[in-house]
Amino acid sequence: MANDARGSIVLTADMRAVIRSAHLCFAATVTPEGLPNLSPKGTIRIWDDHHVFFLDIASPGTRANLAVHPWMELNVVDQLSRRGYRFFGHSTLHASGEIFERAVRIVVGEEKARYPVESVVLLEVHRAAPLISPGYWHVADESAMRAQWRERRVALEREFEDHLKLQGVFRVDR
Template sequence: MSMIEITADIEAIIKQAILSFVATVNEDGTPNLSPKASLTVRSGVLYFADIASPRTILNLKRNPAVEINAVDIFQRRGYRFKGRALILAPDDAEFLMIADWVRATNGPEYPVDHVVKIETTSITPLLSPAHVFADPPRSQDEIRSTYYQKYGVKPIGT
């Protein structure tokens, strides 16, 4: 399998987005969409932890097809990842690496029931119409400022 490069920008968007959305296929063929705050990149590979996602895991055991969206709500841009999910064994070094990170980030009481490694088959940029249709084009700073206002937040330190 050829590796698709996860760039520094992709990694930064995943960190800034915090929440990403993982789509799997239910047994009856309908979509299942599950929010994840545990999407992370290690050595160019995507992982997420199952903290409270029994349906996601059940679906992936039956059908490993997965799509993930990570979008920075203030930059109005992100990435779509398509691929196959691999559910790691609890004694796997990669499982332990991600489980340790989840607990270090969120607290030792967080259960990590599974760790999922994504074999990425495609990565596509996601851009809001704010990037595409504005005439004249708006800078990333202008877009960010607009959406800070819309969400009623201020960046730390301002």
């Protein structure tokens, strides 16, 4: 991963592909009291060669933490490939303005959904490290891993849907 003159890294093609494939990432921040906080984020996107962003939709804790401690880490993993990246860097919050408007437009344009966005979190990536499942010790390559987990996900999703039906939360017609 090449660093540029500012100290941020340049996102590689593979990093970009993993980010685009991820439906969810996890944001690690630190509370004002110094305690760890981990929060799921479902709108991660690439901003440019050095930045990623997500929409702050329902994240008052993350927003409060970043206002005090702007350094954070995002973990992004492709669920089927069971690999991804840890992105560490400095964040900025944008509650209005050009960055806010453009980021909201990007996500709404892709997802065709309107969210009550409080702010946009823009992360300048200073470090990135790969995340790779130990499952690769037993599986030949990434295509085999994806096939194995695609098959397994069907059973896991069916099991969870059955659980939801028992709870009366979810109705599935098969």
